[in-house]
Amino acid sequence: MLLNLDPRSNTPIWEQVVHQIKELILKEILQPEDKLPSVRELSGTLLINPNTVSKAYQELERQGIIETLRGKGTFVSASITPKADEQKIAEMKQQFKQLVIDASYLGIDQQTLSLWLKEITEELGGNNDND
Amino acid sequence: MLLNLDPRSNTPIWEQVVHQIKELILKEILQPEDKLPSVRELSGTLLINPNTVSKAYQELERQGIIETLRGKGTFVSASITPKADEQKIAEMKQQFKQLVIDASYLGIDQQTLSLWLKEITEELGGNNDND
Amino acid sequence: MLLNLDPRSNTPIWEQVVHQIKELILKEILQPEDKLPSVRELSGTLLINPNTVSKAYQELERQGIIETLRGKGTFVSASITPKADEQKIAEMKQQFKQLVIDASYLGIDQQTLSLWLKEITEELGGNNDND
Amino acid sequence: MLLNLDPRSNTPIWEQVVHQIKELILKEILQPEDKLPSVRELSGTLLINPNTVSKAYQELERQGIIETLRGKGTFVSASITPKADEQKIAEMKQQFKQLVIDASYLGIDQQTLSLWLKEITEELGGNNDND
DNA sequence: GTGGTCTAGACCACT
DNA sequence: GTGGTCTAGACCACA
Numbered sequence: 127m128l129l130n131l132d133p134r135s136n137t138p139i140w141e142q143v144v145h146q147i148k149e150l151i152l153k154e155i156l157q158p159e160d161k162l163p164s165v166r167e168l169s170g171t172l173l174i175n176p177n178t179v180s181k182a183y184q185e186l187e188r189q190g191i192i193e194t195l196r197g198k199g200t201f202v203s204a205s206i207t208p209k210a211d212e213q214k215i216a217e218m219k220q221q222f223k224q225l226v227i228d229a230s231y232l233g234i235d236q237q238t239l240s241l242w243l244k245e246i247t248e249e250l251g252g253n254n255d256n257d
Numbered sequence: 258m259l260l261n262l263d264p265r266s267n268t269p270i271w272e273q274v275v276h277q278i279k280e281l282i283l284k285e286i287l288q289p290e291d292k293l294p295s296v297r298e299l300s301g302t303l304l305i306n307p308n309t310v311s312k313a314y315q316e317l318e319r320q321g322i323i324e325t326l327r328g329k330g331t332f333v334s335a336s337i338t339p340k341a342d343e344q345k346i347a348e349m350k351q352q353f354k355q356l357v358i359d360a361s362y363l364g365i366d367q368q369t370l371s372l373w374l375k376e377i378t379e380e381l382g383g384n385n386d387n388d
Numbered sequence: 389m390l391l392n393l394d395p396r397s398n399t400p401i402w403e404q405v406v407h408q409i410k411e412l413i414l415k416e417i418l419q420p421e422d423k424l425p426s427v428r429e430l431s432g433t434l435l436i437n438p439n440t441v442s443k444a445y446q447e448l449e450r451q452g453i454i455e456t457l458r459g460k461g462t463f464v465s466a467s468i469t470p471k472a473d474e475q476k477i478a479e480m481k482q483q484f485k486q487l488v489i490d491a492s493y494l495g496i497d498q499q500t501l502s503l504w505l506k507e508i509t510e511e512l513g514g515n516n517d518n519d
Numbered sequence: 520m521l522l523n524l525d526p527r528s529n530t531p532i533w534e535q536v537v538h539q540i541k542e543l544i545l546k547e548i549l550q551p552e553d554k555l556p557s558v559r560e561l562s563g564t565l566l567i568n569p570n571t572v573s574k575a576y577q578e579l580e581r582q583g584i585i586e587t588l589r590g591k592g593t594f595v596s597a598s599i600t601p602k603a604d605e606q607k608i609a610e611m612k613q614q615f616k617q618l619v620i621d622a623s624y625l626g627i628d629q630q631t632l633s634l635w636l637k638e639i640t641e642e643l644g645g646n647n648d649n650d
Numbered sequence: 651g652t653g654g655t656c657t658a659g660a661c662c663a664c665t
Numbered sequence: 666g667t668g669g670t671c672t673a674g675a676c677c678a679c680a
Binding site for chain 4: 471493
Binding site: 145148149152189191206208209210211214215218219221222223224225226227228229230231232233234236239240242243244246247250 | 276279280320322339341342345346353356359360362364367370371373374378382
């Protein structure tokens with residue numbers, strides 16, 4: 127499993143790992159019940175510390191996206207139920223607004239954002255039918 | 258000038274200040290050439306550390322959104338030219354993607370995001386006719 | 389013998405086995421002198437590692453609850469004498485306290501706990517008349 | 520702030536810290552808005568690693584019991600709202616049952632447990648009126 | 651000053 | 666083999 131990490135980014139490495147694994151699952155590259163690489167293995171591949179991977183895995187587990195089976199390893203959850211947490215949705219909308227504002231100052235208008243949204247949705251939902 | 262700051266939020270306070278001033282400008286509540294409150298004044302109003310306000314102003318200046326005239330104060334720039342910095346646009350798209358992914362795990366679909374986008378654009382651009 | 393094991397739980401599987409066998413004995417579903425399934429048999433039924441069952445049996449034997457007769461198998465002890473180990477009782481009280489604290493933060497009050505205690509005692513002690 | 524830590528216990532140190540802080544809050548020794556010792560300070564007092572304290576604080580924050588204000592420190596939340604999470608309550612009842620079972624094998628009967636429950640509740644709810 | 655992140659490396663319990 | 670915990674010590678951003 128290869129992830130794209132940027133150690134210079136402001137977003138912590140463990141969070142980048144979380145994001146990208148979530149993306150892989152959405153794209154169905156990682157499927158329910160699939161085994162994730164072990165903490166040591168992934169830390170070796172990504173050239174980061176095991177603790178950092180561990181933190182990412184723990185966060186993913188906290189979100190109900192993966193599960194760890196004692197002594198066996200870590201697996202993608204069989205059923206990922208979205209929690210409609212009101213508060214988090216409000217936060218997300220707020221983030222979204224800030225993003226739109228920042229975009230505006232980069233000269234990006236609504237149409238472009240709308241296009242991006244479409245592109246991204248297709249990229250994520252486009253599964254692997256035509257592989 | 259009243260801003261809505263949340264000290265519990267993960268986004269640093271100076272960044273919240275930056276965001277909200279940018280929003281006020283987009284909404285044309287703050288207009289070009291308008292004078293901003295002094296660092297000391299604003300820090301007093303918002304009950305935050307002057308250094309924090311200062312950092313926010315520096316960032317806004319760096320983005321070309323406000324200008325400091327020595328001895329006179331700080332003013333909204335007369336003309337804010339969007340910098341079409343390719344790299345920053347790519348970063349923004351990346352951010353956007355991560356947001357869509359996170360939204361997806363909260364059960365928020367494309368339609369909802371599309372709606373939000375429309376709402377936000379209207380809220381911001383209400384008087385952006387002559388751009 | 390069917391036990392309810394949850395591989396996702398935080399309590400180790402061998403401990404879940406220990407708990408549930410203790411429960412079966414309390415409920416007199418397993419009676420003194422009854423033969424327990426062999427390690428291999430039980431591990432096959434429960435689809436878990438033989439080492440795990442073995443560890444559970446060892447723990448139960450350590451507590452004096454079951455006995456192994458070489459070449460014959462494993463049996464529920466004829467007389468289970470509660471050890472009034474002061475230290476263990478103190479530990480238990482400590483555990484109990486932590487549980488009450490955690491319950492409190494979940495909005496569970498003393499009355500509810502008291503009710504639970506009654507329920508559980510009835511469930512377990514239904515035929516404990518002649519102790 | 521002095522906590523009683525047992526490095527030999529099975530429960531991890533960070534969890535012991537979490538438990539005991541929760542207890543201090545219930546006893547109103549720590550009151551809403553109170554500042555907790557800094558990570559470094561507490562780690563110095565308890566002779567444990569700062570990371571361990573940090574982990575405890577992060578868990579407490581995740582539970583909504585404390586809040587961190589960037590650069591200022593960590594504080595007891597003003598209002599702690601118990602979340603009536605069905606699933607967690609079920610888990611708690613399960614734990615409670617296992618505890619009753621274990622107690623039974625130590626010769627502790629329902630009456631004793633009932634007494635303990637009363638004692639503990641009084642200890643926790645007894646505030647600091649008579650200090 | 652504060653907490654958050656990361657590395658290095660160790661030890662442990664579980665399967 | 667697996668993940669979880671802990672220590673030691675470093676660096677950074679925030680206020």
